[in-house]
Amino acid sequence: MSDYKGVLHETAVRFPDTDIWMDSCGEEELDYGLERGIVGATSNPIIVGAVVKEELPYWEPRIRRLIAENPSATEDEITWLLLYEVGRERSKKLLPVFEKFKGRKGRLSIQVNAKYYRSRDKMVEQAVMLNTLGRNMQVKLPASAAGIEAMEEATYRGVSINATVSFTVAQAVAVAEAVERGLARRKAEGLPCDEMAPVCTIMIGRTDDWMKAATAAEGITVIPEALEWAGVAVIKKAYAIYKERGYTTRLLSAANRNVYHWSELVGGDLCQTINYKWQQRLNGGCDMPVEDRIGEPVPAEYLAALEKLGEFRKSYDEDGMKPEEFVRYGGFHDTIKTFLAGYDDLVCLVRGYMI
Template identity: 75%
Template sequence: MSELLGKLHESAVKFPMTDIWMDSCGEEELNYGLERGIVGATSNPIIVGGVIKNELSTWEPRIKELIKELPEATEDEIAWALIHEIGALRSKKLLPIFEQYKGLKGRLSIQTNAKYYRSAEKMIEQALVLNSLGPNMQVKMPASAAGIKAMEEATYNGISINATVSFTVAQAVAVAEAVERGIARRKAEGLDCSEMAPVCTIMIGRTDDWMKKYVANTGMVIDPECLEWAGVAVIKEAYRIFKERGYRTRLLSAANRNHYHWSSLIGGDLAQTINYSWYKRLNSCDVEVKSRIDEPVKAEYMAELNKIPEFHKSFKEDGQKPEEFETYGEFRSTLATFIGGYDDLCKLIRGLMI
């Protein structure tokens, strides 16, 4: 890859410690990203539903085959059979990277059922199945109180986790501490941890979304530009804490809404998952590719953000307790979106079953 194919490719080449992932498991998207230096990918039922719609000529016949092969299966069981199949198939595209980096890169994140967010037991049970789909799987679970418990157990069982539905420093620290406990238990039993690659997603664009909703709903008057920096401020604070404490877990930024969500994190020892649409937009932009991870958010923006009570919950390490994670506004909104996306996938399958 001697020729640079856009800004994200340039970023991947110049700053290989800042991993670029594709926020999709679609064949077109993965091929595009792999040509431009991605080293990971993410999926969830919404993404899988989008892949099926985009690749309908491939997957509609397969769904019909599954319906015949599994005559007693419910639409939910067909949905998960399909999610498993797509995940296992598309993870193979990342295997060369996984092997090159000895498990530390080249993984496909695959998500547990969002409806299980209150049950650690159900998430662990499903995580074990998802992890068995390929050597380079990474299992996503929501950063709820039950999810934090599940992440410790999954880590103990040798599963590389990806915490999702996460927006705050408090969630990120809770995730990292859970992983540390799981790894410590493995090491105490002499179990290998060398190829484990846990990450904690902070959906920084959705953190911004929630600040904007809160400001609008309460009638606050805030400098609108500062609202584009809330998520960046949160992930930079989490990054500072992670580096100081030497956590094994790496941060993963997600949910791009502006170029700051990429450009402000260049040079960091973290990962960024970027959807296909934003990937193309950023690839063709004229933003300079340089390290900005150590540049703080402007003081005037922080002063404005600190006027917002919900920002304190997002930014402060003690801003929330684990039992409060589920009450955070964007947690509710995002979880509802994920569950809605899963329901849409089931509806698509239902249309072919009935």
């Protein structure tokens, strides 16, 4: 009988550089993950909305109290006060991990307002505020041109960033370079950097999603299996660049869609944030061996098929896009719209208690 509680637990124990995170801040989800070796967690308005609805008996009195204590606040302001409460409270569950690893692990990522993706200054201001919610906060900013600029400034101000709405090698490199500039400014002023833990998300499942949508829209036929490897190819390419250049930022995979999104990254010095359902699926019934595969190339047949696609080349080539083009990438506008809709849904929930 195995000593491990599934393949993700085995990954966490046997490959401690491959961090497993929970893509949720729900109490049940965090408890499940912490029992199986997770060392981080992520949130966004969609995740927080789902958590509040799932745990409504717990959060409803908080919502009513926030409304009563802030009689002139708008529904958006109450929503953000709620987001702050969720982040402040759930980050505490990861504090023992944070303390054990001296700030390098054990963080909860919380996202700036998705509506700010074009405003460097608004993102920086909110990032600095979010960083005060707890010792182990990590602030998510979108990898738009303005977001890249905000990441440098937020890093300089001592915020551990998590780049989100990111799908491509070009975005990953731009993020890492921005963080290095911010860290260099801190070091030049003698400011501490030892406990900072920046990461750059590549939403590899959404990279796959966009390849499938783009090929369907253009009427292109591709080997179906190749489209399941697009995101893996992108993150493996970015990973090789990160290791070669020695960036401080670590990569974070997100948006799992298939087993390769876990298995092909095992052994890497990176993070994987995996939602509760996929954690249960992998831990409960995956018989794929836990092996170091980060250095294994994408099957040549699949990569050759993908490289014929213009949208894949935008994703895979380091110079596939310039920062000002990031917001026009299909995966970016699809995802930012999803985040905005998730935020609007949370506002609607709050509105129901205010009216």
